[in-house]
Amino acid sequence: MTETDKIVATLAIYALKARYFRSMDNKDWPALEAVFAPDLIADFRDAAGERDESMLIHGAAPYVARLAPMLEKVTTVHHGHMPEIHIETDTQASGIWAMEDKLWVQEGSPLPFRWMHGYGHYHERYVRLADGWRISEIRLSRLRIDAG
Template structure:
C-alpha cells in the first residue's frame, strides 16, 4: 500500500469519527447507523452490545438533552488491506432539561474510544467501538462556566 493511500485512508477514518460525533449530537440516528458495519459491536461500561442496541440506548438516554461530543488526538493505524484500528481522546458534555424552577443537570466526561474499522464497498466503517471513561463529573446548573 502506498504512503498516499495510507494517509488518504487515515483522513477518511477521521471524517468517519467526526460524523459519529455530529450524528450523535444532532440525533441523526439513521445517519449514525450508516457509520457502522452490519455486524458491528459496541462496548459501554464493560457491556458489549449490537450497534442497534447501542443506538436504541443512546436515543433513550439522550432523549431531549443537549450534548456536545468531541473526539480528539487520533492514533490511527492501517492494520491490513481494508482494516484499521484507532484510539481517540474524547470529551462529552450532556445537559438534561429541567422542570419549572429547577436548575439543569448533566454530565461532563472524558476518556478514550478504542475502535476497529473495516473498509466495505470502498467506505470506512466502525466495526468495533469501546468507550473507556477516565472521569465522569455531574453537572449541577447546566454547562460549566469557564
C-alpha cells in the first residue's frame, strides 16, 4: 500500500467509528450492525466493572440483538478520541480509541444503576470487505466507572 492508500484507509476507519458512536446513541440498530463484519468478536466482559463472561459474543447480529434491549430505556452519549490506527495490509487494520461514555437510565431498565460515566479504551481490529471497512473485533477496557 502507498502512503496515500494508508491515509485513505485511516480516514475511512475514522468515519466507520463515527457511525458506530452515532448509531449506538441514536439506537439505530440496523446501522450499528452494519459497522461490524458479520463474524464480529465483541468482547465486553470487562466493560461494566466486574467481569461478565456472557459478554463475549460472536457475530454482529447476536451482539446487536443482545445490546438493543439492554439500552432500550437508556440515553447514551459516546465519544471517541485520539485514535491510533495501524493499517497492516490493504484489508486488515487495528486501532485503539480513547473513549468516554455517559448513560442515563430510565425506570424499567435492566441496568443496575441510574447513571454512569465511564472512561477507557476501545481495542479494535478492522477488515475491508467488498463494501468497505468494518469492525471485526471490538474490546472495551475501562479505566474508571462512576455510577449512581
